[in-house]
Amino acid sequence: MKHTQISFAxxxxxAVTTVIRPATAAEFAIHDGDxxxxxxxxxxxxxxxxxxxxxxxxxxFPQWKLSFRNAGQPGGTAQSELGTVSRDVLPLKPTFATIDxxxxxxxxKAFQDDIxxxxxxxxxxxxxxxxxxxxxxxxxxxQPIEGKRPDPDKDVRNEAMRKMSDGLxxxxxxxxxxxxxxxxxxxxxxxxxxQADPAATIGGDDxxxxxxxGQTVMAWAILKSxxxxxxxxxxxxxxxxxxxxxTTGCQITEAKVAAGVVSFKxxxxxxxxxxxxxxxxxxxxxxxxxxxxxxxxxxxxxxGPKYQLVIDDKPAAVFTAQELAQGCNLTLSAGPITxxxxxxxxxxxxxxxxxxxxxxxVQLCEPPAWVKTPTFEAKREKExxxxxxxxxxxxxxxxxxRQPQPHTFVVKPAAP
Numbered sequence: 001m002k003h004t005q006i007s008f009a010x011x012x013x014x015a016v017t018t019v020i021r022p023a024t025a026a027e028f029a030i031h032d033g034d035x036x037x038x039x040x041x042x043x044x045x046x047x048x049x050x051x052x053x054x055x056x057x058x059x060x061f062p063q064w065k066l067s068f069r070n071a072g073q074p075g076g077t078a079q080s081e082l083g084t085v086s087r088d089v090l091p092l093k094p095t096f097a098t099i100d101x102x103x104x105x106x107x108x109k110a111f112q113d114d115i116x117x118x119x120x121x122x123x124x125x126x127x128x129x130x131x132x133x134x135x136x137x138x139x140x141x142x143q144p145i146e147g148k149r150p151d152p153d154k155d156v157r158n159e160a161m162r163k164m165s166d167g168l169x170x171x172x173x174x175x176x177x178x179x180x181x182x183x184x185x186x187x188x189x190x191x192x193x194x195q196a197d198p199a200a201t202i203g204g205d206d207x208x209x210x211x212x213x214g215q216t217v218m219a220w221a222i223l224k225s226x227x228x229x230x231x232x233x234x235x236x237x238x239x240x241x242x243x244x245x246x247t248t249g250c251q252i253t254e255a256k257v258a259a260g261v262v263s264f265k266x267x268x269x270x271x272x273x274x275x276x277x278x279x280x281x282x283x284x285x286x287x288x289x290x291x292x293x294x295x296x297x298x299x300x301x302x303x304g305p306k307y308q309l310v311i312d313d314k315p316a317a318v319f320t321a322q323e324l325a326q327g328c329n330l331t332l333s334a335g336p337i338t339x340x341x342x343x344x345x346x347x348x349x350x351x352x353x354x355x356x357x358x359x360x361x362v363q364l365c366e367p368p369a370w371v372k373t374p375t376f377e378a379k380r381e382k383e384x385x386x387x388x389x390x391x392x393x394x395x396x397x398x399x400x401x402r403q404p405q406p407h408t409f410v411v412k413p414a415a416p
Contacts, residue, residue: 027227029138029178030057030096032064037071037092037135039081039126040100043143043209044072047352052219052276055348056228056292059271059341062402067395069094070352071359077105078122085129088359094135098180098222099126102142102161102168103208111160120167127175138178138226141165143186143210143218146203150194153187162187180225182218189217189285202285212279220288232331233268234296239324239411245300262299262411268404272331272338274345280332289329295337298327299411306414311335311407318414337407344401351394358387 030036036057038050047070054068069092073084078101089097105119123139130137142165144158152158165183172179186202193200204211210218233249242257244264255264273293275282282288297309302321309316309330316335319328332338362383367376 028229029136029226030066032061032066034064034066034096035092035094036066036068037089037094037097038069038100039085039089039097040072040140041076041104042072042074043103043215044070044076044100045074045356046209046215047072047349047356048210048212048215048276049219049222051345051348051352052216053223054352055274055341055345056219056223058348058398058402059273059344060229060232062270062404068352069355075104077101078119078126079105082122082125082129085126088364090129090133094130094133096136096138097130098138098140099123099130100140100142102164103145106142106157106160106164108157109160110156111163115160116164116167119164120171123168123171124175127171127177131175131177136177137175138180139168139172139175140180140222140225141168141183143182143214144190146190146201146207146210146214148201148207150198152190152194158187178226180222182221182225185221185224186214186217193285212276213282213285216276216279216282216288217286220282220286220292223292228292230291230294232270232272232293232295234294234298234327235266236298236300236327237262237264238301239299240301245298260304260413262302264409265406266409267406268295268337271341271344271402271404272334274341274348275332276345277342283332289331293329293331295329295331295334296327297324297330297409299324301325302411304413307411308414309333309335310410310412311337313408324411337404340401340405344398347394347398347401351391351398354387354391354394358384358391362387 038044044050050070057066071089081101101123102119105115107115109115127137142161144152144161145155146152147155149155162183165181169179169181190202193202202210202217203214231249235247235250235252236245237252237255238245239257239262242255242262244252244255249270250266250268253265272295302324304321306318306320307324308318311334314335317333362380365380
């Protein structure tokens with residue numbers, strides 16, 4: 001499995017410790033105890049970038065009490081949300097909400113002042129309603145349209161959304177709420193990909209709705225705007241003496257070297273970021289792991305050509321001695337630890353799909369008048385209760401699945 005090399009030059013400045021310390025959350029917009037709700041249009045309704053944000057937060061802060069709900073509506077605009085926020089969002093009692101509109105709001109036209117004014121006026125009202133309910137708010141720009149042209153930044157639709165995004169930034173300052181820019185970072189990635197290959201795409205089946213890779217780029221940009229910390233945990237072990245040189249966010253015990261084999265037990269305070277299996281190629285486009293998932297191991301003093309990392313008796317990855325000396329990011333190559341994160345991802349996807357069914361197929365179901373009787377409403381309430389119980393059960397499984405477990409690491413010479 002491929003892995004990413006990272007620099008550990010700053011580790012020398014860290015104090016040696018054996019105390020497990022969680023990643024700092026001082027700058028992160030999401031807090032312990034939050035009920036997070038994502039507002040948006042069909043792009044939010046795809047439940048992709050929102051799942052990345054959710055999975056990141058759950059794994060990085062496994063002791064926090066958190067809940068996440070996706071309230072994305074196909075065809076939605078900031079203006080249309082004004083008519084449904086009281087029905088769909090406020091009953092969820094959000095303490096933190098992201099608002100991601102703009103794609104439909106700009107009406108797929110060149111920039112028009114009246115369209116932009118309506119967009120910003122509607123956003124202002126949404127912010128007021130959410131703040132009035134006690135929620136903290138982050139205004140999120142739309143992502144750019146990815147038309148099949150070498151210069152998507154010159155597309156008049158993107159020029160319109162860029163100007164609307166600039167207005168959104170000013171609104172966030174005025175309203176004293178958070179601002180998350182995904183338009184400019186996504187455009188930069190898009191242009192860079194086009195320079196390397198004019199036919200390159202980071203999106204999905206159409207230019208408006210990104211696929212797994214494009215939405216992971218979106219989540220990366222949003223999380224960075226929200227102050228998400230990069231560090232998961234790191235450990236440095238001397239491969240000659242077995243001495244634990246430094247640790248951050250983990251505890252290393254029983255470290256030793258015998259016959260050229262380095263072994264130790266590692267207990268982390270957090271899990272690495274789960275990455276959508278359909279989006280792992282995204283690491284070739286953006287520094288996702290360096291920016292959001294630094295799950296690091298450094299072993300110095302090794303002299304052989306290559307070494308195999310084994311975790312809990314399961315082969316995980318092969319590195320050169322130089323790579324281990326420089327430090328390796330194990331997010332995608334930590335064997336059972338990576339697998340645990342992937343299992344968590346699957347549970348979160350299942351939970352979000354179930355909530356979508358509960359909300360749209362049952363709660364919002366509007367039958368003909370002749371069917372809508374007290375008997376029907378009783379059946380609706382029964383079905384809502386049944387789905388709520390399933391969602392709660394999945395969230396219990398998610399909370400269990402995001403707890404880091406102790407693991408035995410072995411670094412040994414690889415077979416020729």
